[in-house]
Amino acid sequence: MHSRFGFQAPSPGGYRLRPELGGGIFRNSASYWLQALQEITGLPEAGGTGTARCSEPEGVDHAFEAELPLRGGVMARLSCSFAGRHLAEFSRSTRRASGFAGFCCPPRGRYR
Numbered sequence: 001m002h003s004r005f006g007f008q009a010p011s012p013g014g015y016r017l018r019p020e021l022g023g024g025i026f027r028n029s030a031s032y033w034l035q036a037l038q039e040i041t042g043l044p045e046a047g048g049t050g051t052a053r054c055s056e057p058e059g060v061d062h063a064f065e066a067e068l069p070l071r072g073g074v075m076a077r078l079s080c081s082f083a084g085r086h087l088a089e090f091s092r093s094t095r096r097a098s099g100f101a102g103f104c105c106p107p108r109g110r111y112r
Contacts, residue, residue: 001042001070001074001075002076003076003078003089004078004088005033005078005079005087006080006082007029007050007081007082007086009082010023012099016028016060016082018058019058019060025060025061025062025081025082029038029080030066033078033080034058034072034104037070037076041076044068044071047068050063050064050066050078051063062079062081062083063080063082064079065077065079066080079088093110098109
């Protein structure tokens with residue numbers, strides 16, 4: 001199961017490049033990935049691994065990759081970056097959103 005999230009390069013000085021405001025690609029996209037995994041498969045009790053690529057002078061991560069082992073031997077993978085166009089894509093799914101037009105989120109209270 002592979003998920004990709006992309007955002008256009010942030011504007012200089014914008015909140016996505018300011019660590020004190022929660023900037024960085026991990027903080028801007030990993031929560032969406034974890035919420036989707038929680039809804040689809042449930043989250044495992046053990047953790048996974050991740051690698052960030054940071055740039056200076058901002059000191060925030062511009063790219064992040066992670067792996068999280070799920071129940072039944074399935075490996076969930078995340079790739080996200082501030083390069084290219086807006087994208088939310090989940091493999092083994094019928095949902096793909098480009099520009100986020102028509103992308104639908106589950107109603108509140110549906111997460112475990």
